[in-house]
Amino acid sequence: SACAALPRPLGLVPTMGALHAGHLSLLAVAGEECASVAASIFVNPTQFGPGEDFERYPRDEARDLRLLEEAGAALAFAPDASEMYSPGASTAVHVGGPLTSRFEGASRPGHFDGVATVVAKLLGIVRPDHLFLGQKDAQQLAVVRRMVADLDIDVEVVSVPTMREPDGLAMSSRNAYLDAAERRGAARLYRALQRGVAVARVPKSTVHVLQATEADLARPEDDPAPRLEYVALVDADTFEPAAEPRRGHLLAAAARLGAVRLIDNIIV
Numbered sequence: 001s002a003c004a005a006l007p008r009p010l011g012l013v014p015t016m017g018a019l020h021a022g023h024l025s026l027l028a029v030a031g032e033e034c035a036s037v038a039a040s041i042f043v044n045p046t047q048f049g050p051g052e053d054f055e056r057y058p059r060d061e062a063r064d065l066r067l068l069e070e071a072g073a074a075l076a077f078a079p080d081a082s083e084m085y086s087p088g089a090s091t092a093v094h095v096g097g098p099l100t101s102r103f104e105g106a107s108r109p110g111h112f113d114g115v116a117t118v119v120a121k122l123l124g125i126v127r128p129d130h131l132f133l134g135q136k137d138a139q140q141l142a143v144v145r146r147m148v149a150d151l152d153i154d155v156e157v158v159s160v161p162t163m164r165e166p167d168g169l170a171m172s173s174r175n176a177y178l179d180a181a182e183r184r185g186a187a188r189l190y191r192a193l194q195r196g197v198a199v200a201r202v203p204k205s206t207v208h209v210l211q212a213t214e215a216d217l218a219r220p221e222d223d224p225a226p227r228l229e230y231v232a233l234v235d236a237d238t239f240e241p242a243a244e245p246r247r248g249h250l251l252a253a254a255a256r257l258g259a260v261r262l263i264d265n266i267i268v
Contacts, residue, residue, distance in 0.1 A: 003126050006036035006074055011158075012128035013039040014119065018058040018173035019067045022163035026132045027071040029160050038126055039068050041078040046085070046092075047114030058173055077126065084121060093117045095143050095150070099239050103230055104139045104263070107254060115140055116147045123153055131155050136162040136170045138250055138265045139239055162264070164190070170264045182258045185223035189255050192216035193266045196231070200245035200268045206233045209245055213253065226255030226262055236267070 003010060011034035013026045030037045041064050048054035061078060068076050093116040099105075100112040123131065131148075133141050145157050163171045168190035169183075178186055196213030213231050231253040233242045242249050245268055252265035 002075055003038055003128075006038070008036070009034045009129035010126070011037045011130040011132055012122065012126050013037065013073075013132045014122055015039060015041055015064075016043045016057065016173070017041040017061060017064045018176075019064045020163075020171050020173060022134055022136070022171035024067065024071050025163045026134060026160050027068070027073060029158070030130065030132045031072050033158070034130055036074045037072065038075040038077060038128065039073045040122055040126070041065075041068075041076060042084065042118070042122075044084075044114060044118040045081055046117060047111050049108050049110060052108075053174070053177075058176055077122075084118070091117075093120045093147060093151075095146050099139075099146060100143060103232060103234075103239060103252065104254070107229060112140070112143050116143060119144050120147065120151070120153070123148075123155055128155055130158050132158045132160055134162060135159050135267075136172070136264065138236065138252055142237055142239055145237070168194075170262075172262075174260055177260045178258060181224060182260065185221075185225060186257055186260070186262055188217060188221070188223065189226045189253060189262050189264050190266075193231075193251050193253060193264060196233075196251050197266045197268055200233070200249070200251065204245065206242055206244055209233055209251065213251065217255075224257060226257040229254040229256065229261075233268075 011030035013030055015023050043057050045054055065076055092113055094113050095116050105112055141159055148157055167187040169187045192213045195216040196209045199212040200209045210231055217225050234250050234252060236250045247268060249268045250265045254263045
């Protein structure tokens with residue numbers, strides 16, 4: 001009812017809280033494109049796997065609400081898990097096929113089912129005209145686009161460029177887990193992706209692109225290097241591996257550093 005009373009078009013910025021400048025950039029873009037902006041704060045339990053950081057995920061709702069108000073959000077939706085998943089709830093959204101079975105889908109089984117389900121529920125509750133998501137979670141973005149298209153949900157999915165720290169590290173609430181040395185080393189992932197994209201811009205094969213990325217991370221430096229889980233050159237919509245570099249492909253990677261799992265990507 002509160003959302004229905006807002007001037008249209010209405011934009012939605014879904015978050016798990018622990019807001020940072022990346023979230024605020026989503027709000028800023030939404031504010032430019034929409035008459036009203038709503039934001040959600042919900043640490044969604046169904047997208048966390050066993051042994052992941054659901055319990056210790058950073059939470060500071062009072063701070064988040066203040067930042068949302070300062071950023072011009074007209075409404076904040078901050079439910080608890082019992083409101084979003086009532087007793088006896090037995091319906092989930094599953095996006096099938098290769099899009100959700102490789103890369104992040106392989107590393108975090110069930111993660112995309114949790115994402116698709118909670119986003120579908122948020123869209124049904126808020127009923128926005130536009131949904132604003134960050135490019136950093138590129139495979140998640142592709143999954144949501146697929147779900148919206150397949151289920152004929154009347155919303156435009158808007159991708160917003162990744163916000164980065166001065167050294168290039170993609171902003172993430174989980175960066176707070178890094179110690180000082182790990183924090184310096186984390187920026188090496190973005191620098192390695194930059195090296196790979198530089199190779200992709202000349203007539204080289206995908207193998208050369210991936211080798212250049214891996215070699216950059218393997219260079220000896222004082223700061224610790226993230227340990228690659230995967231690096232891949234993919235189609236941005238399907239996440240099918242690319243046989244050769246093309247404009248618009250994504251060079252995407254995941255790596256671990258200490259207790260933190262880093263993901264990042266660059267558009268070729």
